[in-house]
Amino acid sequence: MKKIIKKYLILPGYTLFRKLPLNNDLIIFESNMGRNYSGNPKHIYEEMVKQGLDKKLKCIWILEDTNTKIPGNTLKVKRSRIKYYYYMARAKIWVFDTRDPPHIQKREQCYYIQTWHGTPLKKLGLDMDNVFMAGKEDIETYKRNIYQDSRKWDFLLSQNEFSTEIFKSAFAFSKELAPNKEIWTYGYPRNDILVNNNTKKHINKLKDDLSIPKNKKVLLYAPTWRDNEFHRRSIYKFATAMDFDLLKEKLSSDYIIIVKYHYLVMEDIDWSNYKDFVYTFGADQDIADLYLVSDMLITDYSSVMFDYSILNRPMFFFMYDLESYRDELRGFYSNVVEEIPGPISKTTEELITDIKGYDPGLYNDKYNAFRHKYNRKDNGKASKRVIDRVLELKNTDKLAAQKRLAEELKIK
Template structure:
């Protein structure tokens, strides 16, 4: 974003600004690099608003996505502008779900609540054997991650499993909040009217079963730093031919993927919702999930709906790119498939998946959902933001 010289200058200037007294009532929120009004920061923000607390709230945003925030009437500041730096340095609290650039200083008195953005299946940070991301090396990546994690005052864990991994993979030494995920509270409190509104917004035909396809990104497939590629590895003609009469597909690419899907000719069968602001709406609007190694499986599982795992590259992903924290191939709460034909078969028999994989589903829910009850946001706010 900036040259090394400019970054160095910024760091010095704002390091000085950061020594000014904190504005005790200012909180800055950011979700997925300022691209979305979503995830755990959104849930925490909305809980604080509901409590009518005496805070001044700012959302740190990427200016290209401003319209998503304007729709909700939130106060915004554009990332990396002069005003952004001043507000960041004076704010008492930061609530972010992804890392900040290492050259941005954190004032000593700032409380940094890192919510992160998923229960991990694939290995993270210090647990990764090799890093294939552009613009870094394995050693540099791990060093930067440790440096960032040392700035966090609190880290939210959705379950005990994640807490153990986060502590080790991030070398985290501060306060772990084992609360469940604030972003999943919504999955306990939505209404049928909410579902209908979402389907209308996406132009989903009435009466059709809805399939959400939400794959993750691949570390070694990229255009350049921070811009990852993704190609849909399924026969769309066959999918439409066999499913078009009864089903409709929602495609949701990972926020790091810069590609736009070309769904020309499939408008009556599929929609690209990759730029839709919050995936939680897509969860409740769908009848089943197709994913791969994405952490969406852990959130979607709260809804107790069928999940299919389309893992056409599982050998390379497991053995070369990341590796898994548990025996995904033998313990996944649904079928693993590698071809369009097998995917089609499982979609057509999706109603039986939870029964066919009953023991896996029970283990999955016991392991990852024991803290999920719709009130995680309350627990986080009570722990981090004292009553004034």
């Protein structure tokens, strides 16, 4: 029935809506395919609220749960409903951090700002050699879908020069392949808070809001997802070799641990045996707040390392499946073993030893080099830079601007 409604009612309606004039003051935001309110789109929007722009522009948030609390003056719209298609058809600017449905065609005068959601360590997009994700038939189909989706993007946000170079190949975004498109190497808006709000007062308030104790050190465990560990399409398992019983036995007197699921991971895990030691947060919790309240990070191949390093706090790398992940599942863009500024462990016992015996002096040089390479653009002003561009774009005649650019390229 849903397919019939979509084919004979919704999609024809979207085609009709596309004939209506664009609204230059209409901006649509979406994070993680509507699953939550977080990431770069959230922090761009909240800077707009600070500047009072939410009262001057019409801001739409696409969400699966329209009861989600969002500050400012915004309209919350459920994904894939009639209103969703209406506003998608009429908005001058889209601000998304993941891909949008393939049947949604962007209008020529609409600007699509793809903020993306992390500096890539593991290979992605057109650079991938294999695909193990749920629902993906083969690597050729996957790459074709990635390419077609990235043709909609007008601007792609990058955290650093390293990412910018990778995005050129992973999303065919080089000047040769995409002359009318642009990568904005501004740093990430979601990291502005790590620069601007890294204060004891703000951190204590966050701990109160999140019910995190203040009398123990806080470990944040934020692993990535495994492409081949899934329940169904876009729903992945919490795959880990971590021994939480051992962690509790050896660390609970001095530490608590926050477990942050990746937004693609959905598991109903019974944590009742770890009361007052393990605190879990799902996709609806903005991880930037968890960075701030934690004293140390435990991760693996996740891009969280490139954000957390802004805080210059200890990082531990629990890479129990390093060889298989690197050589069989995804592959890496850099030599992770040589570059990361913290100890690598393959067992929980090794991790505990690393945590208890951590000496920051052993990693100072690596940490400084890591931050210089990945965090130079994260200066607390990325959201403002994006908004400045948004205000320019909303009244820009896109086709005329592209024509001028083409003429400039011919002259060169």
